[in-house]
Amino acid sequence: MATLSQTKSRAVARSVEAGCIADCAECTTQIRYSAKLKPRQIIANVYENGKWQRVEHYHEECYLLANSPYGNTV
Numbered sequence: 001m002a003t004l005s006q007t008k009s010r011a012v013a014r015s016v017e018a019g020c021i022a023d024c025a026e027c028t029t030q031i032r033y034s035a036k037l038k039p040r041q042i043i044a045n046v047y048e049n050g051k052w053q054r055v056e057h058y059h060e061e062c063y064l065l066a067n068s069p070y071g072n073t074v
């Protein structure tokens, strides 16, 4: 019987920093810092078969539109 790994995909919400150069994994446009809007981004650590694969970035609204593919943010 295989043992289940503790490592699974998870996502956290963070404010977008000035100089952010990440592209959104959903809409593929850049996640832009704005001093006025103070947007938030979702940073997801993606695990497949218990192994870390990659980090994905999302606009917060895109992540919600995509139905929170890596679970609710905390």
Ligand SMILES: [Zn+2]
Pocket: 024, 025, 026, 027, 028, 029, 058, 059, 062
């Ligand atoms: Zn987006």
